[in-house]
Amino acid sequence: MEFHGALVASPGMGHAVPVLELGKRLLSHHGFDRVTVFLVTDDVSRSKSLIGKTLMEKEEEDTKFVIRFIQLDVSGQDLTGSLLTKLAEMMRKAIPQIRSAVMDLELKPSVFVVDLLGTEALVVAKELEITKKHVLVTTSAWFLAFTVYMASLDKETLYKHLSINRALLIPGCTPVKFDRVQDPSNYVRELTETQRIGLEVVTADGVFVNTCHSLEPVTISSFLDQENLGRVMRGVPVYPVGPLVRPAEPDLKHEMLDWLDLQPKESVVYVSFGSGGALTAEQTMELASGLEMTGFRFAWVVRPPAEDDPSASMFDKATNQTEPLDFLPYGFLDRTKDIGLVVKTWAPQEEILAHEATGGFVSHCGWNSVLESIVNGVPMIAWPLYSEQKMNAWLVSEELKIAARVDVGNGVVKKEEIVEVVKKVMDEEEGKEMRKNVKELKKKTAEEAVKNLSTPQAAYFNHN
Numbered sequence: 001m002e003f004h005g006a007l008v009a010s011p012g013m014g015h016a017v018p019v020l021e022l023g024k025r026l027l028s029h030h031g032f033d034r035v036t037v038f039l040v041t042d043d044v045s046r047s048k049s050l051i052g053k054t055l056m057e058k059e060e061e062d063t064k065f066v067i068r069f070i071q072l073d074v075s076g077q078d079l080t081g082s083l084l085t086k087l088a089e090m091m092r093k094a095i096p097q098i099r100s101a102v103m104d105l106e107l108k109p110s111v112f113v114v115d116l117l118g119t120e121a122l123v124v125a126k127e128l129e130i131t132k133k134h135v136l137v138t139t140s141a142w143f144l145a146f147t148v149y150m151a152s153l154d155k156e157t158l159y160k161h162l163s164i165n166r167a168l169l170i171p172g173c174t175p176v177k178f179d180r181v182q183d184p185s186n187y188v189r190e191l192t193e194t195q196r197i198g199l200e201v202v203t204a205d206g207v208f209v210n211t212c213h214s215l216e217p218v219t220i221s222s223f224l225d226q227e228n229l230g231r232v233m234r235g236v237p238v239y240p241v242g243p244l245v246r247p248a249e250p251d252l253k254h255e256m257l258d259w260l261d262l263q264p265k266e267s268v269v270y271v272s273f274g275s276g277g278a279l280t281a282e283q284t285m286e287l288a289s290g291l292e293m294t295g296f297r298f299a300w301v302v303r304p305p306a307e308d309d310p311s312a313s314m315f316d317k318a319t320n321q322t323e324p325l326d327f328l329p330y331g332f333l334d335r336t337k338d339i340g341l342v343v344k345t346w347a348p349q350e351e352i353l354a355h356e357a358t359g360g361f362v363s364h365c366g367w368n369s370v371l372e373s374i375v376n377g378v379p380m381i382a383w384p385l386y387s388e389q390k391m392n393a394w395l396v397s398e399e400l401k402i403a404a405r406v407d408v409g410n411g412v413v414k415k416e417e418i419v420e421v422v423k424k425v426m427d428e429e430e431g432k433e434m435r436k437n438v439k440e441l442k443k444k445t446a447e448e449a450v451k452n453l454s455t456p457q458a459a460y461f462n463h464n
């Protein structure tokens with residue numbers, strides 16, 4: 001019997017990258033004969049260009065690993081609210097297309113995998129009688145814990161936590177503190193979607209998480225413990241399969257990589273806020289001034305400012321390479337031309353972090369960025385913007401001690417604070433300790449990744 005896996009990624013590179021990596025791994029190491037990855041997107045050409053030419057060319061040659069795009073028409077759709085509610089709404093709309101795309105497959109899949117935002121599509125596996133259905137969590141085990149635990153609480157209890165800002169005590173793992181929320185009813189949509197996802201996760205046959213023991217030992221142990229999160233999961237097994245990270249392409253050409261070739265070892269601060277992150281105009285100015293004031297070399301992937309939505313770049317079709325950089329301080333590019341490089345919109349992050357000149361990473365702490373920094377041994381300056389990034393920032397700074405955290409709670413982060421936090425990581429004793437810690441973690445996660453690769457297929461898919 002041919003073993004075929006169908007995987008579905010919700011919109012955004014943060015979901016596409018790990019789903020594609022899992023797909024490749026099922027094929028190369030876990031005995032699958034064929035893998036089809038469906039990428040849901042509102043803009044196929046943008047997604048194609050972001051995923052990169054290299055991968056697409058490989059795909060054309062390869063009939064065992066097939067990538068298909070599911071183009072969504074989002075016109076007329078209510079895309080207000082948080083990123084989570086927007087993406088959940090998009091995935092809901094995509095279900096009929098996912099169903100017919102899976103039905104059209106020449107070879108019926110025996111395994112169906114969706115990411116955390118696509119759990120509503122698990123019904124497709126049930127309807128089509130696909131043997132096994134799994135969820136891939138593209139973020140931390142801690143966030144999975146938060147989601148499933150939230151789903152086990154009633155709304156009253158949850159609102160109480162929100163309104164008095166009391167930490168949510170998740171069994172067997174670090175409590176989650178909410179931001180101060182004046183009116184919890186504003187969060188109804190977000191809470192409803194999160195609770196729905198939490199309930200759907202436990203209808204799967206198994207849950208893969210893009211993490212490993214050395215990153216989240218306590219949370220992973222809690223999932224294995226029937227007195228703790230194991231109970232909340234109602235017997236659904238949780239497998240830490242990470243880090244699933246796209247390997248750096250050794251021969252890739254890019255102006256930022258050429259520039260890094262000319263810089264000393266570990267001297268450059270790389271600045272990027274993921275695929276969706278956007279700063280306000282004032283914050284962009286302040287960051288530019290801060291970078292200039294530090295005097296450190298920097299490589300910055302810059303985006304046009306957005307005033308109301310820190311995840312604005314996710315769906316920003318207007319952003320393109322030819323846009324002027326007139327939102328940066330007057331004369332900034334000229335004054336910093338000997339120490340800094342600014343590129344617009346997008347850069348090959350994995351290759352940049354793997355470059356020996358990169359010495360620090362100012363990051364929004366999207367989970368893929370966190371993992372990519374760790375597998376390349378680069379300490380971080382954690383600057384969370386949206387979604388679960390504050391939890392990720394907490395994890396890397398307070399628990400793993402591989403990052404310094406920017407205080408994002410007081411509006412605009414001032415240039416003086418940016419200087420202080422960059423110096424801490426690049427120059428001070430504390431930073432040396434972080435660098436040592438992240439290099440140790442790099443070694444440990446690499447060992448765990450190899451161990452995960454040799455896990456037999458049966459261990460993941462033959463459970464009852």
Ligand code: UDP
Pocket residue numbers: 012013014015017272273274275276277301345346347348349350365366367368369370372
């Ligand atoms: N990425 C990249 N170049 C960029 C910005 C992002 O290659 O200029 C990649 C990054 O390496 C990561 C993904 O896009 O694999 C972003 O995922 P993450 O979880 O860090 O953040 P998100 O974009 O989902 O907020």
